[in-house]
Amino acid sequence: MPAPSPSPLASATLPEALLRQAERTAGDPWLTLYHRDQVACRLTRDELCREAARWGGALRRLGVAPGDRVVLVLPTERAFYEAFWGLLWVGAVPVPIYPPVRMGRMEDYLRSLAGLLADSGARLVITDALIRPLLRGGETPAPQDLLLVTPAELRGGEETAPHPGRAEDLALLQYTSGSTGRQKGVMLSHANLLHNIQAIGQGVGVRGGDVAVSWLPLYHDMGLIGMMLGSACLGVPLVALSPVEFLRRPARWLRLISEHRATFSAGPNFAYSLVARKLREHDLEGLELSSWRVALCGAEPVQAGTVALFTRRFAPVGFRPGAFFPAYGLAENTLAVAFSEPGAPPVVARLDAEALEERGAAVRAGAGRRSREVVSVGRPLATVGVEIRGEDGATLPEGRRGEVVVCGPSVMAGYYGNPVATAATVRDGWLHTGDLGFLLDGRLFLCGRLKDLVIKAGRNYFAEDLEAAAAGVPGVRPGGVCAFSVDAPGRGTEEVVLVAERATEAEARGLEDRLRQRVSEATGCRPDRVLLVAPHTLPKTSSGKLQRFRARGWYLDGSLSRRGGERRTAGVITYLWAWARDRLRKR
Numbered sequence: 029m030p031a032p033s034p035s036p037l038a039s040a041t042l043p044e045a046l047l048r049q050a051e052r053t054a055g056d057p058w059l060t061l062y063h064r065d066q067v068a069c070r071l072t073r074d075e076l077c078r079e080a081a082r083w084g085g086a087l088r089r090l091g092v093a094p095g096d097r098v099v100l101v102l103p104t105e106r107a108f109y110e111a112f113w114g115l116l117w118v119g120a121v122p123v124p125i126y127p128p129v130r131m132g133r134m135e136d137y138l139r140s141l142a143g144l145l146a147d148s149g150a151r152l153v154i155t156d157a158l159i160r161p162l163l164r165g166g167e168t169p170a171p172q173d174l175l176l177v178t179p180a181e182l183r184g185g186e187e188t189a190p191h192p193g194r195a196e197d198l199a200l201l202q203y204t205s206g207s208t209g210r211q212k213g214v215m216l217s218h219a220n221l222l223h224n225i226q227a228i229g230q231g232v233g234v235r236g237g238d239v240a241v242s243w244l245p246l247y248h249d250m251g252l253i254g255m256m257l258g259s260a261c262l263g264v265p266l267v268a269l270s271p272v273e274f275l276r277r278p279a280r281w282l283r284l285i286s287e288h289r290a291t292f293s294a295g296p297n298f299a300y301s302l303v304a305r306k307l308r309e310h311d312l313e314g315l316e317l318s319s320w321r322v323a324l325c326g327a328e329p330v331q332a333g334t335v336a337l338f339t340r341r342f343a344p345v346g347f348r349p350g351a352f353f354p355a356y357g358l359a360e361n362t363l364a365v366a367f368s369e370p371g372a373p374p375v376v377a378r379l380d381a382e383a384l385e386e387r388g389a390a391v392r393a394g395a396g397r398r399s400r401e402v403v404s405v406g407r408p409l410a411t412v413g414v415e416i417r418g419e420d421g422a423t424l425p426e427g428r429r430g431e432v433v434v435c436g437p438s439v440m441a442g443y444y445g446n447p448v449a450t451a452a453t454v455r456d457g458w459l460h461t462g463d464l465g466f467l468l469d470g471r472l473f474l475c476g477r478l479k480d481l482v483i484k485a486g487r488n489y490f491a492e493d494l495e496a497a498a499a500g501v502p503g504v505r506p507g508g509v510c511a512f513s514v515d516a517p518g519r520g521t522e523e524v525v526l527v528a529e530r531a532t533e534a535e536a537r538g539l540e541d542r543l544r545q546r547v548s549e550a551t552g553c554r555p556d557r558v559l560l561v562a563p564h565t566l567p568k569t570s571s572g573k574l575q576r577f578r579a580r581g582w583y584l585d586g587s588l589s590r591r592g593g594e595r596r597t598a599g600v601i602t603y604l605w606a607w608a609r610d611r612l613r614k615r
Contacts, residue, residue, distance in 0.1 A: 083114025
């Protein structure tokens with residue numbers, strides 16, 4: 029039996045924490061990576077240490093020095109894990125970003141990459157042999173002095189000793205998803221990461237026999253820190269598959285949880301909604317989810333309807349209501365801020381909608397009153413301080429809506445090379461999240477973002493409330509609704525715009541009127557303009573979050589209705605890459 033798992037905080041750096049776990053679990057599997065229902069690779073922690081040492085030797089030969097930023101543009105495969113840890117091994121700073129998958133938006137991708145490279149100062153990119161030519165092409169190619177190398181060119185180096193880093197050294201440059209504006213590089217130290225990983229382990233109650241399953245992207249904080257780094261440093265085996273594999277067949281996620289008797293897995297609200305709605309009865313045959321004790325749901329607003337639907341749909345195959353685990357976090361606090369109580373069903377407050385919208389008061393809804401259900405994301409983690417503050421900066425009492433502000437050892441060092449944005453976000457040690465919320469009985473509830481308030485005739489509405497109401501109208505594509513307000517100078521107020529992706533042309537007849545009526549009945553706000561667009565038009569981040577600010581910009585410049593219909597191209601490119609990879613492996 030292995031010795032008790034060492035605390036991540038017993039180590040100064042991530043490589044040191046990995047080495048401690050490797051000594052404790054020598055020979056035990058850490059990573060089991062699947063590709064199309066087959067095991068693509070297995071790695072123990074001690075094997076990962078040896079591979080990281082070899083990658084480190086190759087990186088040092090290339091001149092990579094401690095503190096250098098290196099961009100990773102790799103899919104979910106063994107090379108990503110080795111490259112990431114190899115960079116940490118030599119004291120370099122990984123900058124993971126998502127691979128290009130939509131050829132129709134390649135120019136947008138390359139412009140974003142060019143901005144990220146300029147912002148981070150990176151001069152080395154580790155990328156796939158099939159992706160590298162794409163980064164050199166297009167109207168906005170990568171800079172010519174940028175070195176693009178592939179995993180094959182870095183494997184086989186001589187093992188090197190880990191860099192003797194310090195807890196305060198920069199360990200990761202995590203670029204925000206861009207859901208609320210321009211991407212910014214969040215600077216996270218080894219101490220930030222180890223503190224948050226420790227808090228996550230305590231919050232979910234990690235114990236012997238735990239197994240984690242993840243399909244989450246490795247360039248996003250929940251998949252990268254919560255699942256990959258967390259499992260490595262907390263001594264938990266990790267079963268993984270790529271986001272593409274999950275989206276191709278969502279049942280794979282639950283199937284792996286069942287087969288591996290997993291106890292921990294995580295996903296955003298849309299993923300729980302997707303599997304609850306899309307899985308057929310034959311997909312549930314042989315499924316057994318009683319081992320799943322923490323089904324963490326975060327990264328986007330948790331909807332009460334999703335909690336109820338998922339719990340009801342999978343109760344017959346062993347899923348328990350107390351396993352559903354709403355949570356809250358953000359990149360600027362490394363990852364986690366608040367967790368639900370393990371084993372307890374989610375807490376849902378039914379509130380008076382008008383009191384919340386007009387006065388910012390969280391009041392229980394009475395009979396006959398228009399209500400809004402808000403899911404609690406739990407209580408602040410032990411090392412995290414949370415307050416709710418008003419526009420004047422004063423701390424608000426329980427039951428009053430305001431901005432969520434956070435303090436603690438996981439708060440970022442700042443935005444890389446952006447002191448103005450840092451000063452606006454971290455003030456007197458408190459991280460101003462931009463999220464709106466309130467506290468009730470010590471529990472945190474979220475109800476929108478400061479920038480996503482829709483104002484009409486002096487009244488405030490939450491964009492996500494309008495979107496949730498519209499999403500239930502037949503003919504609207506799931507996940508394809510966006511609400512925002514625009515200036516209407518001639519009227520002296522703002523107009524509310526609702527953009528909806530139609531599911532099919534046949535269902536578009538009368539859809540605008542149905543949307544206006546439904547949104548008005550549910551929220552009291554009647555949209556001034558309803559725009560129907562083709563599927564896959566609305567812009568989203570790499571992690572699937574809606575980009576309202578960008579959709580609003582496209583609406584104002586008149587380009588929104590011309591931007592749809594890219595799913596088929598994206599699917600073809602993804603398939604071709606997978607096909608080509610398979611052929612290369614067989615040579």
